[in-house]
Amino acid sequence: MKTSKTEQEILQAATELFLEKGFAATSTTDIANRVGCNQALVHYYFRTKENLVRQVFMTNLEQILNLLDQPLPEGLDFFGIADYYIDIYYNYILGRPTAPLMIINELLTNPERREMVREIFMKNLRRQLMYYNLDQALKQAIEKGLIRQIETLDLLIDIASLTLASFLIAPIYADLLQRDAEAQKEFIIHRREETKLLIRLRLMPQKI
Amino acid sequence: MKTSKTEQEILQAATELFLEKGFAATSTTDIANRVGCNQALVHYYFRTKENLVRQVFMTNLEQILNLLDQPLPEGLDFFGIADYYIDIYYNYILGRPTAPLMIINELLTNPERREMVREIFMKNLRRQLMYYNLDQALKQAIEKGLIRQIETLDLLIDIASLTLASFLIAPIYADLLQRDAEAQKEFIIHRREETKLLIRLRLMPQKI
DNA sequence: TGCTTATTTAATAAACTTATTAAACTTTAT
DNA sequence: ATAAAGTTTAATAAGTTTATTAAATAAGCA
Numbered sequence A, B: 001m002k003t004s005k006t007e008q009e010i011l012q013a014a015t016e017l018f019l020e021k022g023f024a025a026t027s028t029t030d031i032a033n034r035v036g037c038n039q040a041l042v043h044y045y046f047r048t049k050e051n052l053v054r055q056v057f058m059t060n061l062e063q064i065l066n067l068l069d070q071p072l073p074e075g076l077d078f079f080g081i082a083d084y085y086i087d088i089y090y091n092y093i094l095g096r097p098t099a100p101l102m103i104i105n106e107l108l109t110n111p112e113r114r115e116m117v118r119e120i121f122m123k124n125l126r127r128q129l130m131y132y133n134l135d136q137a138l139k140q141a142i143e144k145g146l147i148r149q150i151e152t153l154d155l156l157i158d159i160a161s162l163t164l165a166s167f168l169i170a171p172i173y174a175d176l177l178q179r180d181a182e183a184q185k186e187f188i189i190h191r192r193e194e195t196k197l198l199i200r201l202r203l204m205p206q207k208i
Numbered sequence C: 001t002g003c004t005t006a007t008t009t010a011a012t013a014a015a016c017t018t019a020t021t022a023a024a025c026t027t028t029a030t
Numbered sequence D: 001a002t003a004a005a006g007t008t009t010a011a012t013a014a015g016t017t018t019a020t021t022a023a024a025t026a027a028g029c030a
Helices: A005-021 A028-035 A039-046 A049-069 A078-095 A099-109 A111-123 A125-143 A152-176 A181-203 B005-021 B028-035 B039-046 B049-069 B078-095 B099-109 B111-123 B125-143 B152-176 B181-203
Strands: none
Touching (some): A005 A039, A005 A099, A049 A125, A152 B111, A152 B152, A181 B181, B005 B028, B078 B152, B099 B111
8 A cells, every 4th residue: 555656656747847837837637748647547646636736845845844853963163053054955955946936935825835834843843942952052152252143043044045045046047147057056056155155254253 | 099997907906916826826817806807808908818927027027127227326335335225125025025926936937938037138238237337346345355255246146135035934934923914024124134234244354 | 979999798619627437457365 | 267456547527717709888089
């Protein structure tokens, strides 16, 4: 009763198409065509398109959230920790560059999805603990004058913003300046280093 | 032959719905229902849905690009100029918070739209001149040691990334922490100031 | 006024969408 | 080998979508 090969292929094709064109613009017929199977088979395995959408959405969202779930690396200062997380996120998204857009897009246009996110958050106590630990560690470092005053949430949003936007902008950059896929990847690597520099300067305890 | 009231109403309703639900999820029947007119009327004025989509897309994109088209304010140093542009963008998007998502979404999922963007760029020589002027001014300031070494494109992308992401994250933030619209606006204002601080620190000529 | 043009509507064609059903085909397990 | 369970297909119902058409209504003006 473990998921069959065809079922996986359908899920895979659905994921690809949803990421390429968005949920609304993808039909179950499109999915079947990509797999090379009958359209009814999509419904046999997942019954409704909504189930399929939900599954793809949840899987991708959980993957992204789980990246934060790893323990803080030992023996690194905050500059090192920031770099470490920036690398993790850039590397992850390099592998599936349109996933964040799909997530963001669904979250913004579909209120039900936001309910799902709260569920995921509430369910995972470990993640809440991680946030609490980071918050405490930051506060101590600030008190000791090791880093500049910053809210924990702002630091995370700064990193997330710069990372996310790199991947939204990269394909547009490549197309506009008529660059190839290789140049696009270089652009992202370059933006990763710029992100690290920005965050480093944000945290460095010098007076403005 | 100037655009009739009904035509404007249709365009307005289409814009609203496209921004709320996305292009694919909005039907011409939805648009007619919001206006309170017959569905055929939508096609009478715009013939195809694609024409309507194109027009809404182009209008919003041009508005966003035109924000950069204003002359550099006099008597400001680069820190002041950066703040000035950050304010302009935040204020604009505050008025139409989902416009950037629609633009980004279309650009990423629909290759034809990227062609449109190149057209717009190439057509507007003044914008190219603006970029050239900014580039020159930055290079001089760097040479004189007034600001830290930075590529012009990176500075613009830094600002755009932080601004854009604020608006993508704000509604999710509000929903997740169950805050109201007022708190969401405050969040964005707060992020605007964090953006200014980040950019300021990025430009300040201190050794890392 | 009456003629012309513009706007609006109802009706509908043609294509496409999701989902179900019954029948055919494969596997698997005894 | 064969019965049971699982997989796949063709056919199709029911609904939606875009777009067109012809007829009805309203405006503009000579």
